[in-house]
Amino acid sequence: MNASRSPASERPNARIKLIDAAHVLVRRKGYAATSVDEICAAAGVSKGAFFHHFASKEALGVAAAAQWTARAAPLFELPPYTKLADPLERLLGHIDMRMAMIDGPAEGFTCFVGTMVQESFASSEALREASGASITAYCEALSVDIEAAIQQHGVSDRVTAMGLAWHIQAVLQGAFVVAKATGDAALARDNVTHLKRYVTMLFGRRESR
Amino acid sequence: MNASRSPASERPNARIKLIDAAHVLVRRKGYAATSVDEICAAAGVSKGAFFHHFASKEALGVAAAAQWTARAAPLFELPPYTKLADPLERLLGHIDMRMAMIDGPAEGFTCFVGTMVQESFASSEALREASGASITAYCEALSVDIEAAIQQHGVSDRVTAMGLAWHIQAVLQGAFVVAKATGDAALARDNVTHLKRYVTMLFGRRESR
DNA sequence: ACAAAAATACCGACCGGTTGGTATCTTTGA
DNA sequence: TCAAAGATACCAACCGGTCGGTATTTTTGT
Numbered sequence: 001m002n003a004s005r006s007p008a009s010e011r012p013n014a015r016i017k018l019i020d021a022a023h024v025l026v027r028r029k030g031y032a033a034t035s036v037d038e039i040c041a042a043a044g045v046s047k048g049a050f051f052h053h054f055a056s057k058e059a060l061g062v063a064a065a066a067q068w069t070a071r072a073a074p075l076f077e078l079p080p081y082t083k084l085a086d087p088l089e090r091l092l093g094h095i096d097m098r099m100a101m102i103d104g105p106a107e108g109f110t111c112f113v114g115t116m117v118q119e120s121f122a123s124s125e126a127l128r129e130a131s132g133a134s135i136t137a138y139c140e141a142l143s144v145d146i147e148a149a150i151q152q153h154g155v156s157d158r159v160t161a162m163g164l165a166w167h168i169q170a171v172l173q174g175a176f177v178v179a180k181a182t183g184d185a186a187l188a189r190d191n192v193t194h195l196k197r198y199v200t201m202l203f204g205r206r207e208s209r
Numbered sequence: 210m211n212a213s214r215s216p217a218s219e220r221p222n223a224r225i226k227l228i229d230a231a232h233v234l235v236r237r238k239g240y241a242a243t244s245v246d247e248i249c250a251a252a253g254v255s256k257g258a259f260f261h262h263f264a265s266k267e268a269l270g271v272a273a274a275a276q277w278t279a280r281a282a283p284l285f286e287l288p289p290y291t292k293l294a295d296p297l298e299r300l301l302g303h304i305d306m307r308m309a310m311i312d313g314p315a316e317g318f319t320c321f322v323g324t325m326v327q328e329s330f331a332s333s334e335a336l337r338e339a340s341g342a343s344i345t346a347y348c349e350a351l352s353v354d355i356e357a358a359i360q361q362h363g364v365s366d367r368v369t370a371m372g373l374a375w376h377i378q379a380v381l382q383g384a385f386v387v388a389k390a391t392g393d394a395a396l397a398r399d400n401v402t403h404l405k406r407y408v409t410m411l412f413g414r415r416e417s418r
Numbered sequence: 419a420c421a422a423a424a425a426t427a428c429c430g431a432c433c434g435g436t437t438g439g440t441a442t443c444t445t446t447g448a
Numbered sequence: 449t450c451a452a453a454g455a456t457a458c459c460a461a462c463c464g465g466t467c468g469g470t471a472t473t474t475t476t477g478t
Binding site: 013045046047048052053056095 | 456
């Protein structure tokens with residue numbers, strides 16, 4: 001039993017630096033336009049190190065998608081509103097937080113896996129699957145509070161927790177496209193305002209403020 | 210006065226074949242991953258012809274974005290629901306039509322400019338601008354009926370015609386991302402159902418069906 | 419009316435640079 | 449001591465783009 005052993009090859013430094021660099025560069029330029037050399041340069045790591053840790057550029061993409069999921073996890077635990085008693089309040093708090101994140105240049109708030117899957121869904125099943133898994137994990141995390149809110153407040157027929165979670169995800173992804181196309185983060189935030197209004201109306205609340 | 214003269218370099222055959230091929234290939238694989246050679250092969254045209262009609266790959270992207278706008282125009286004129294008297298009914302009919310279009314493989318119903326702008330917004334201002342213009346044109350066309358519906362039916366405060374048009378656009382773009390990530394067009398259609406429910410609620414209608 | 423001239427459409431070989439990936443060597447740490 | 453981590457050098461395929469040239473159509477001068 002060697003306790004000093006890292007659990008699953010999570011020790012090395014170059015590996016995580018390469019993944020971080022991929023997150024930055026792919027969000028800015030897309031997956032195909034980002035070269036391995038660029039990622040290495042941004043990570044301050046040699047090309048030999050890259051192919052020591054990853055069998056291919058595609059393998060890096062898969063690992064970066066998994067890391068993206070891990071990176072999103074704190075969003076569901078850390079913020080103050082996650083301690084609220086009412087699950088609907090927690091959900092609306094989450095939407096507010098996602099809206100507040102949409103600020104500055106688009107490459108700073110857009111979704112790594114959302115960007116990557118747009119380019120790879122038809123050409124790489126491995127990348128598509130990894131991206132899909134990351135997005136699905138986000139929706140499943142969201143659906144916990146949504147399900148509780150449905151139990152507590154009731155909701156219109158034919159609305160499921162996962163269905164609404166996917167809709168929230170879609171509005172966010174769509175807002176990112178709008179931000180990229182117009183260069184205007186405020187326009188993207190307006191979409192999330194519509195989303196919040198929809199959720200509020202769905203659960204039969206008066207519109208606040 | 211020579212009446213047989215074509216108006217503005219719209220005559221050649223290779224040009225439109227190259228743009229059509231670009232629409233197909235970029236929607237399937239993305240802009241960066243689609244090579245000029247591939248586009249030429251798909252169009253059945255030589256590389257020399259490509260660079261005769263377009264100064265660069267980027268110039269083709271700009272032209273293809275403009276053509277994408279032209280291709281979308283009939284959506285606002287042809288369908289039967291565009292003849293309805295109530296602008297809200299026309300709007301809901303349009304949403305229904307967009308939902309019905311989401312079927313089969315994702316490359317068949319997703320948005321060329323939406324895909325392209327995701328990759329190019331930070332690396333090519335020309336492509337970003339051309340894509341943004343195409344999306345904006347769609348929103349402006351949508352906003353005509355929305356504005357009329359607001360006048361006729363009234364709507365909650367702080368909702369503008371263009372703002373709602375952008376939201377509709379965002380939900381569609383987001384639905385495309387969901388379809389690509391999951392490979393499930395039905396999941397993408399569910400998002401548009403949420404959108405239709407939102408619009409219906411916004412205008413104070415009872416939910417139909 | 420008609421040939422010369424000019425413009426347009428198109429071709430495919432070719433270029434320098436970049437791509438993802440490999441082979442080999444050196445360093446590090448326990 | 450020895451395997452993992454990292455670096456250097458290198459490769460063949462492919463990239464966007466150029467080039468010299470031909471075929472066809474349109475314009476022009478008389």
